[in-house]
Ligand code: NG6
């Protein structure tokens with residue numbers, strides 16, 4: 419049993435008692451005295467948003483006023499890391515506190531993957547739920563649904579879904595915008611289900627009679643692919659995987675941000691009177707980048723820039739909702755990204771030619787998929803006006819793997835033995851109260867890397883130095899060890915492994931110890 423029913427019940431009662439002022443002596447301000455409530459917690463987890471993609475991190479070609487404002491209200495981290503250079507392992511590690519590379523089957527998931535975090539796992543949502551919070555997940559999921567890969571019946575309630583992982587409410591995309599099924603799933607069932615168009619999904623073979631992107635370029639009226647993404651066609655865009663049906667339930671890419679934002683805000687509205695945890699994972703700025711037309715054409719970078727602007731709008735909407743409800747002060751917001759940026763990730767959206775000098779990964783080498791720092795160094799902003807002084811920057815070395823134990827500390831959760839084995843409590847660093855570096859950070863791409871404040875080590879790997887299936891990305895692969903001085907002006911340029919064998923040895927030892 420992972421539910422701590424008693425705790426879950428006690429906290430709201432405690433809050434209720436506080437709210438009614440029971441036990442207090444009379445006094446003029448008694449009715450107004452607001453209860454000391456646990457903070458609400460919102461993770462705003464962007465997809466493929468790079469270190470250099472926000473104005474407050476130096477972007478010049480796109481405006482991000484809302485994220486800038488969020489950053490000004492709290493701490494902006496300049497040395498924060500996702501655990502992996504792609505989505506599924508990064509999200510798995512963050513939500514379980516256990517490195518994905520310890521667990522088979524945690525690579526980039528198909529849209530019909532079975533639930534990758536097994537129901538018996540104690541998750542981030544369980545931490546909050548069992549501490550009296552209402553919990554919700556809205557947006558991109560990409561961690562599988564149902565009991566077993568490829569066996570889901572999308573026309574009925576799924577036998578296992580986010581409700582089994584501690585989320586009271588969920589409104590999610592099963593995988594990514596570019597993977598079928600292209601429908602939202604609300605509490606384990608297709609939202610807005612259309613009985614006249616039963617849904618079938620396969621990652622093995624096409625459905626007879628359904629046109630494919632590779633054969634019907636004339637049907638790709640919204641976006642053409644540059645590599646891959648040539649299977650099912652939904653909303654004039656080719657996808658990964660085959661799909662049939664869906665009808666009215668099919669999403670329109672241009673409305674995804676509006677839809678998930680509306681659901682996130684309605685969750686906040688409904689739960690305004692009790693502490694809530696919202697995992698809000700945006701589709702932006704993952705491909706296909708097809709933002710609503712009101713975000714089009716306002717920056718130099720075309721669709722990729724427009725998607726960043728749409729992300730910024732989304733953040734603004736959440737903050738306005740909190741302001742409207744009087745919740746902003748006691749809401750802890752953590753904004754970050756699941757992995758580094760990528761320019762051409764398979765659609766002909768002119769992202770490359772319209773960069774106009776923009777560096778999506780900021781000063782770092784490599785992008786999404788890469789072992790270089792650009793693969794996993796991400797923006798990270800923490801705001802909690804009631805507790806965190808504004809306008810701070812922190813260069814502390816931090817990792818998303820520690821959100822689990824840090825959040826558990828925040829809500830004074832009792833954790834079952836053995837859960838979140840890789841997560842450390844670093845709450846005071848994440849709240850900007852100190853600048854303590856994590857002694858080391860582990861990064862997962864095709865090779866494994868270790869980062870300390872001063873050094874970066876990449877394990878030898880036989881893979882090719884550039885991705886050879888589409889994106890123009892340096893993988894960081896090399897047959898021999900790589901060691902980079904992170905104090906040097908130009909990051910990861912000169913391999914110093916031969917010069918400092920002792921440091922290589924120390925870094926290898928860290929990896930060896932963590933692997934045990
Ligand atoms: C790749 C996809 C890419 C993206 C990525 C996962 C192709 C050619 N490319 O395989 O578009 O979906 O997987 O991205 O299929 S992630 O951010 O969700 O990890």
Ligand code: CA
Pocket residue numbers: 465466504505704756757
């Ligand atoms: Ca991603």
